[in-house]
Every structure is written in C-alpha cells, then in structure tokens.
Amino acid sequence: MRITTRSALLVCLLAPLLAACGPVVTRDSYRDKNMDFAAIQTVGVMPFQNLSRDTLAAERVRDVFINRLLSTGAVYVVPVGEVARAVARAEIQSPITPAPDDVIRLAGLLKAHAIITGAVQEYGEARSGVTSANVISVSVQMLEGQTGRIVWTASSTKGGVNFLDRLFGGGGRPMEGVTRDAVNDLIAKLFE
Amino acid sequence: MVTAAEPSVRKGHSFRVVAGALLASVALYASGCAAVPMLAGTEPRVQSVPYRIAVFPVENLSGRAAPLGDIRGLLVDRLAAHGLATVDDQTLEQVLSRHRVRYTAGVERELAKALKEETGAGAVLVPSLEHYDDVTPPRVAVFARLVSTGDDPRVLHVAGAGVAGDEAPGLLGMGLVDDPRALLTRVVDSLATSLAAREPGAESHPTGARAPAKFAPKIAYRSAALDARRTYSVAVVPFFNKSARKYAGEIVSLHMIRSLMASGRLAVVEPGVVRAELLRSRVIMTDGISLSDTDTILNAVDADLVLNGEVLEYREPRGSGSPRVDFSVLVIERTTRRVVYSASSHNAGDDRVFFFDWGRVATGHALTAQMSRAVTERMLSAPATPAARRWAPR
Numbered sequence: 001m002r003i004t005t006r007s008a009l010l011v012c013l014l015a016p017l018l019a020a021c022g023p024v025v026t027r028d029s030y031r032d033k034n035m036d037f038a039a040i041q042t043v044g045v046m047p048f049q050n051l052s053r054d055t056l057a058a059e060r061v062r063d064v065f066i067n068r069l070l071s072t073g074a075v076y077v078v079p080v081g082e083v084a085r086a087v088a089r090a091e092i093q094s095p096i097t098p099a100p101d102d103v104i105r106l107a108g109l110l111k112a113h114a115i116i117t118g119a120v121q122e123y124g125e126a127r128s129g130v131t132s133a134n135v136i137s138v139s140v141q142m143l144e145g146q147t148g149r150i151v152w153t154a155s156s157t158k159g160g161v162n163f164l165d166r167l168f169g170g171g172g173r174p175m176e177g178v179t180r181d182a183v184n185d186l187i188a189k190l191f192e
Numbered sequence: 193m194v195t196a197a198e199p200s201v202r203k204g205h206s207f208r209v210v211a212g213a214l215l216a217s218v219a220l221y222a223s224g225c226a227a228v229p230m231l232a233g234t235e236p237r238v239q240s241v242p243y244r245i246a247v248f249p250v251e252n253l254s255g256r257a258a259p260l261g262d263i264r265g266l267l268v269d270r271l272a273a274h275g276l277a278t279v280d281d282q283t284l285e286q287v288l289s290r291h292r293v294r295y296t297a298g299v300e301r302e303l304a305k306a307l308k309e310e311t312g313a314g315a316v317l318v319p320s321l322e323h324y325d326d327v328t329p330p331r332v333a334v335f336a337r338l339v340s341t342g343d344d345p346r347v348l349h350v351a352g353a354g355v356a357g358d359e360a361p362g363l364l365g366m367g368l369v370d371d372p373r374a375l376l377t378r379v380v381d382s383l384a385t386s387l388a389a390r391e392p393g394a395e396s397h398p399t400g401a402r403a404p405a406k407f408a409p410k411i412a413y414r415s416a417a418l419d420a421r422r423t424y425s426v427a428v429v430p431f432f433n434k435s436a437r438k439y440a441g442e443i444v445s446l447h448m449i450r451s452l453m454a455s456g457r458l459a460v461v462e463p464g465v466v467r468a469e470l471l472r473s474r475v476i477m478t479d480g481i482s483l484s485d486t487d488t489i490l491n492a493v494d495a496d497l498v499l500n501g502e503v504l505e506y507r508e509p510r511g512s513g514s515p516r517v518d519f520s521v522l523v524i525e526r527t528t529r530r531v532v533y534s535a536s537s538h539n540a541g542d543d544r545v546f547f548f549d550w551g552r553v554a555t556g557h558a559l560t561a562q563m564s565r566a567v568t569e570r571m572l573s574a575p576a577t578p579a580a581r582r583w584a585p586r
Binding site for chain 1: 578
C-alpha cells in the first residue's frame, strides 16, 4: 500500500485534533490510595469557605453536609458547637483553611480521625439569556487527623440552566433541592 | 310515545348535567371552607380548675408593633369564660416588681416558688405572639404555655394557633376575613379552649394524626442509642437564628416544645429554667452547642437530652403568598455525650399543591407546626439509621 503525500499530510493534520477527543486525564475527586478510610469513624467538619454572594451559603451547605454525612451511618460527626470550641481552644486563626499542624491539634481536641474542610464557590441564581435557574458549586476535602495531609477531595456542581429550562422556562429547581443533590454527589464520591 | 318522551328525557338529562356541574363547583368552592387545621374548637366549655392562673404579659415575637395589652386582656376574658380563674393584675405586678422580674417569657425556679407562695397561683400562662400582620389578608399566630409553679416548674401544656384571613375563602370568597381583630379573637378563643380542655394531670395535648409525608425532614439521622420505649426529659435550648426573620429561633423552639409535649413520651424542661441556668453558668454559644455546654445544662436541669438547632429561613408572606421555613435540629444525649438525632427540614406552604390551592398551608405557624411534628415523630418512632454507606476497601 502506497502512502501518498496528501494522505500523510492529512494524518498529520488530524492527529492533533483527534488527541483532543482522548479521555479526560483529570477527575473531580482525589482519593489517597494508601489511606485506610475504614479507620475513620469520627470526623469534624470545619466552617466552609464562602465564595458566593449569599452570606449564609456556606452555613447552609455545611449544615446539609453534616446531616447527610451523619445519616450515612458510616461516620460520626462531632457537633458544630464542639468544633467551634476546639477552634477557640487551639487558637486557630483561619479555621476555614487550617494548616496541617492546626489539623493535628484539632483532631486531638475533637478525638476525630479526620477533619473536613470545604468551600462554596457558587450558590444562587445563574442566568443564561432570559432564563435563570439555581446553581451550586461546592468542593470538600478531608485531612487526616494524624498527619494533616489531604486524603480525599471532591467537588460537585449541580443545577443551572439546562435544555428544558431554555425551552420551556420555569426557573429551575429550588435551592434546597439543588444543594441536596450536590451534597449527595459528594457523599457518593467519598464512599465510592 | 317514544317521540313524545324524547324531549322530556333530554330535558331531564340536561337538568342532571347542570345540577351535577353545579354540585361539583359548589364542592370545589366548599373545599376552601374546610376547617382551619391549626385551630381547636371554639365552643366555650366551662371547667373548674382547682388553682388560679397567673397570666404573664404577652411576649412579642412578631418583630413589629402589636396590640399586646388587648391580646392579654382578651386571653384573660376567654379563660374566665371557660371557668379558669386568674390572678388579678395588681397582685401579679406587685410580685413581679418585688422580685425585680424583667424577663416574663419564661418562669425560673425562684419566680415559680414566689408565685406559688405569694399569689397562690397553681400555674403561670406565658403567652407569645408569634405573628401579627394587619395587611389584608391579615395573619395572626399566638402561643400560650402553661407552666406549673412551686419548687419544680414544669411545662404542663402548650397551645398554639395561627390563622390567615384567606385560609378558607369558601364560596364566592365569603369566608375571607379582613379584620385582624376577628382573627385574633378566633385564635385566642381556640387557645383558651385548648387550655380548658386539658385533662387534669395530663401534661400534654393529645396526639393527633401523623404529620403528612411532605412535611417529613428531608435528611435525618437517628442513633440506636435513642431508646424509643424510654421516657426522656428534654431541655430545649433556643435555636440559632440565621434567617432574616427576627425571633425565628425562639419561634421554632416553641414549636418544637409543643410537638415534644404532644408526643406524650417526652417531658420538656421549662425554657425559663434553661435560660436561667445558661445565664448562671455564663454559657455563650457562638456556633452551636458544645459538649461542655451540654453537660452544664443537663446537669443543672437534670435532663436526659438537649435539643438545639438553627433556623435558616422563616418567611411569612405579607399579603398573598406562601410561607417558607427551613431549620435543622440536633439532639445530644447526656450519658453518651453523642448526637443521637439530627434532622434537616424545609418546606414551603405550596409544596405539592397543584390544583385550586388544595392542601396549601397559609401561615408560617401551621407550616412549622407540621414540620416540627414530623421531626418529633421521626425522632421517636423511626428505626435507628442503618449504615447506608460503607467505606470502599483499600
């Protein structure tokens, strides 16, 4: 079979384009393969960082996350008041983004095997043309209590304007439902 | 014959169709005249109670100006109409000023003892105005908590009622109420009826039907450590209010107290006693209740469980619209010092309402009452949360 100059040129042109269709090399979750997650029985959930316009977004999402995590029955979550007390006792300056040393101290005070931190990037109404819908974007990470290193991270985005919203309008789903979906997604990623 | 009979048959048929259509439309309108769910009967029933009741000034949780004096006067009158004797105002004021009492939204131990000894009152009635809005359609919601006097003040009964002027519009809007005073009278009358109907010795109002499924908490966790057959005493700590509505924390606390009392299986510590102990121990809660706070409170009031939570949304519409309520509950047990129950609950008044406002909940009071009842039912009757998730093997 003879390879013509034209076909060789075509292959050279198509190759970089086809490369873009390859599998995604990044994922929206990370899980430390060396970590024994079964040893985690108690966790403390720190206040979430709020990067959205809604001042209460982080507290709402944290509240739903804690309740959902408890309801799995797999881990025990230390009450938020106890976490706040431990933060004050450990004199942690930035509880939403604790340093590894802070995590170790907190885990010791709370008798927790891991500390969970999180950030709410987006929370509220998203617009696309004349259509609007509620959207949430949240990321969470788990830090091991003994070393303070990250053993699991995940992010989730739910809601937003979809094809049906554009076609029929309707304003999307309520914020509570979208929040629950995102938290369910995160919990599923934690135990997958 | 057949020909002659035909027009009469047709006429009879069309009459039946018209009559059927008329009946159907009347039934549809009449559905709006359904009984107000959160009101007890308003028939005065005279009952002799062996003690007098000291009626405290009305606590204003409405967040706006309201005729508090009128509400209290109306309540005293209606109690008298139901055969319940009250302590006269002058005697009550003298005791309150003698003991320098400024907080009258609860009863602490010393005050309960003083009231028993100095006025002879067997119980204190603490009325709380949850909502008062005179904008058409008006909305009114009131709570009344009966607390025993003496050495050990206990919550004997909690009654609450909330109505909106457009709750039952009825045929051609004849059931609409524009006068807030008329609503207030209905509400106060139902409270007095509820207080009078309380069975002697019974410490809660009777349990009604189960809360509809749509009001069930959206997320709930129940530990196996919570024994469904045991009787617990519960200290309810005021909820954290993170909503825009003033006093939403106190309002949801009252709803929870009522639903816990209604269960008949939980004894609730008088909130005034809990408040006094929190102040005495200088407990400052910034972000939820800690375990040391739990120990302090439970040891001071000798209770088994502490119930706390936060209110994220409490929206009562002005004019037309539906209420929205969002709150979470956390229960910590004394001996294990662990969370034994937690629930997240949120609802809107028009949830699962598709046709002709059928099933719409018009007031925040009615909505929160259903939600708190569902939260309590889940706490007491649901099985412990099984391990729904397991960690993936390494």
